[in-house]
Amino acid sequence: MSDVTARVADSTGNWVDTRAPVWSRPYLRLARYDRPIGSWLLLMPCWWSAAIAAGVAHDIRQLPLVIVLFFIGAFVMRGAGCTWNDITDRDLDGMVERTRSRxxxxxxxxxxxxxxxxxxxxxxxxxxxxQFNRFAILTGIASLLIVAIYPFMKRITWWPQVVLGLAFSWGAPMGFAVTLGRIDPAAVILYAGSIAWVIGYDTIYAHQDAEDDALIGVKSTARLFGARTHRALVILYGLAVVLIGVAMALAGVRWAGWIGLAAFAVHLVWQIRRLDTSDPALCLRIFKSNRDAGLLLFAGLLVDAVLRAIM
Incomplete structure (x- = not known):
């Protein structure tokens, strides 16, 4: 099989396809380094939480290191999660047009x-x-059970995106655990808000495969919501913004963070207005744009942490 035909169907022209050593390409594709958007989305709650916790502590001396370690950890563990997902889903992937080239x-x-x-x-x-404290280590290890069971959820529930949300939002308590050595109420509410966000954006993503999923009996919120997806996104994204806002208020976040949340909310509104669930390519583009939404919020929270540390 030539490397051109070995490329994953929905990922071409990236650095893995063009620059990575040929022998490494299947493994890099297995870990989704040809499509890093999932790693960025896993990273966002980690960075949000780290910035909020640093603001609570009025101390940003460790924040740059924490940001870097979370970046490495998110990309590595998302790769591990995708590898596990592909091992468990290898038979189903062979029956779906978009995934049979994995x-x-x-x-x-x-x-x-x-x-x-x-x-x-x-x-x-x-x-x-x-590299973190004992409490943070134990908190991180606790997430592995959720990661392990996620690939099986689409076989038994219409809400597999909830389990994905539980896994992809784990960074929300992690930032507090790493920085403060505890999990505050603000971290728990931030976790809930992130879960709502994940369910929303992964519903958009799942619309790419809705027809194939129906043929092979795989469940998803995209199939569950169907024509009501826009209404569901209004609820999910609205809940995400409200819960994240409550978490920020509990943590004493100031004006810069609220500007970040406002920009995040505007981006989510744009997604809902732009979305056409019958257009798979558009669904993918809107799904990927959630990295930008998350970075807008992080930028505001980061400025807030810096200002609280120096003032």
């Missing part, structure tokens, strides 16, 4: 090779986690 169903990587790669990524993630 490395395992396409025969580029065997299951034992994928398992070895999974272990290697997990060890790197553990090395990152060990």
């Amino acid at each position: 490395p395992i169903p396409a025969g580029q990587v065997t299951v034992p090779q994928a398992l070895a790669f999974l272990v290697a990524q997990a060890l790197v993630g553990l090395m990152v986690l060990l």
